[in-house]
Amino acid sequence: MATLMNDNATGSDADVRGQVSDEEWQVRVDLAAAYRLVAHYGWDDLIFTHLSARIPGPEHHFLINPYDMMFDEITASSLVKIDVEGQPVLPTAHPVNPAGFTIHSALHMNCDNANAVMHLHTPAGQAVSAMEFGLLPHTQTSMIAGSDIAYHEYEGIATDLEERERLVEDMGDRHVMILRNHGTLAIGNTVAECFLRLYFLERACDAQVKMLSAGYDNLSTPPQGTPEKVKEQTKPEGMGMIANGLAWPALLRKLDRIDPSFRN
Helix, strand or coil: CCCECCCCCCCCHHHCHHHCCHHHHHHHHHHHHHHHHHHHCCCCECCECEEEEECCCCCCCEEECCCCCCHHHCCCCCCEEECCCCCECCCCCCCECHHHHHHHHHHHHHCCCCCEEEEECCHHHHHHHCCCCCCCCCCHHHHHHHCCEEEECCCCCCCCCCHHHHHHHHHCCCCEEEECCCEEEEEECCHHHHHHHHHHHHHHHHHHHHHHHHCHHHCCCCCCCHHHHHHHHCCHHHHHHHHHHHHHHHHHHHHHHHCHHHHC
16 A cells, blocks of 8 residues: 655654644644554554544644554654645655545545544444444443444545545534444544544444344333433533543543653
């Protein structure tokens, strides 16, 4: 598979801090933390899949992972800043996953609420993506995720830029997506908000795979109207408040206890 990169790239990760604004550096730290958390929870897929975050400003620049690094290696400095053409904005020796560029640029460029975009290939997420009925509303977590979910049909490995229009259309005003026969995806106004949505979606998929071992006909269906009630209880603004004010600071403390090098 081809990779996007700057043929004349030079420079080191250590040089980045002095070249960016304080606002960008904070986004870098948060996104690096998200990569470490994905690895911590066992959601990574070697060097594949991708998380990204838009840099504040009118240029639509965004950060994405260096394609040659494992998620538990990623730091704030090593993240690659690219433009809407997929080209590095700062000198870098790291390549970028072209499928990651296709998916993430589509949402960053066209969705105002997609400051962060996260996409995974976990076994549970892939399993649910291959189920004809999609995400079932049979657990509290699935009702939280399912109240805000979209679906996108599989079109092959996402290197065709024409797919971007269909991704945006299918996402609509939703914040989580199941990519059919592929995996899971979430967007958010912040890295924190996006990660929390992805956490709920992944937990819901994991629970669904396990509960189906009892057989579809043996599942307990929630009372009528319950999914609609949960939807009212978990509106996007509430999710953002819980993510930014409560869950994310706690997750950063957890990472600092484990290995604070993501901040470098």
